Amino acid sequence: MKKFKLKKENKIISLYKYHKSRFIESIIMVLGFLFALKVKNIYIARESWLKIPVSIILIFLIIYTTISIIKFFTTKAEKMDELANENMNKAHSQMGGIIRFIIFILLIVAIIKDLFLHDSININLTLSSDTLIYIYLIFFNSYFALESGLFILNEGREYEIDEDNNE
Amino acid sequence: MSKLKTKIKEYRARFNMKQGELAEKVGVRRETIIRLEKGQYNPSLKLAMDIAKVFEVTIEEIFEFEEDEEDK
Numbered sequence: 001m002k003k004f005k006l007k008k009e010n011k012i013i014s015l016y017k018y019h020k021s022r023f024i025e026s027i028i029m030v031l032g033f034l035f036a037l038k039v040k041n042i043y044i045a046r047e048s049w050l051k052i053p054v055s056i057i058l059i060f061l062i063i064y065t066t067i068s069i070i071k072f073f074t075t076k077a078e079k080m081d082e083l084a085n086e087n088m089n090k091a092h093s094q095m096g097g098i099i100r101f102i103i104f105i106l107l108i109v110a111i112i113k114d115l116f117l118h119d120s121i122n123i124n125l126t127l128s129s130d131t132l133i134y135i136y137l138i139f140f141n142s143y144f145a146l147e148s149g150l151f152i153l154n155e156g157r158e159y160e161i162d163e164d165n166n167e
Numbered sequence: 168m169s170k171l172k173t174k175i176k177e178y179r180a181r182f183n184m185k186q187g188e189l190a191e192k193v194g195v196r197r198e199t200i201i202r203l204e205k206g207q208y209n210p211s212l213k214l215a216m217d218i219a220k221v222f223e224v225t226i227e228e229i230f231e232f233e234e235d236e237e238d239k
Contacts, residue, residue: 015196081195082211083202155198156207 011076015084016155018077019148025068026145032061033138037131058134065137072144084155091150098146172233176204178222193217 036057043050080088113119127135179189186204190197193214202208203218210218210230219226 014198016198078196079194081199082214083199083208084196 013075013077015078015080016152018072018075019151019155022068022072023145023148023152026141026148029061029065029068029141030138030145032057033134033141036061037134040131062133062137065141087151087154088147090154091147094150095146170206170233171209172206172231173203174229174231175200175218178224178229182222189218189221192221 036054039050040054040058043054078084110120175189179186186200187197190200194217195214199208199210199214203210215226215230219229222229
């Protein structure tokens, strides 16, 4: 019973490691989806033989995203303490800053195009439901990547056991 | 700009307590204690009080503000 308890306690990972692995996996997912969608556009245009490999990659990415979401919700990480909460709040406010910056840049581009080039931004998208799912998953993974990435950036480096002189 | 200086490390040595043990007693992570000892983090009043309680001293005995020369 004691051994079982010890094993259970050992499974608790540090918040730093948790967010680091979430950041890496989310970034790989985003890049994977972007790559697969890019190749999908190419095969639609000219290379029809790419259809099967791209479909396999996309299915794999969807399955892997589902598994990683379940994994991240079930992984036992350290509890958030006041420093972690502070760093997470900072990460969220930085995310807000990045989103505001993107919107600001889009507005500037729209104004410049309208004023100087007498043109406007036309977004004409006709997306299939499949593609929309991939886009939702890209946003979902981007959110995770940004949140975890900024959190570990605010946390700084992880201190190892040998930092404690009394140990 | 004044800086918060702590004597947590000294008190921990006096009580023969590891960072992890203190962290567990006050309900934070070991990283938080490390950053407190290094002066990289200003704790909340509650955390400061909890730490002082563990060592059975007042907050002032563990935490002190070190003023810069410019402020004086």
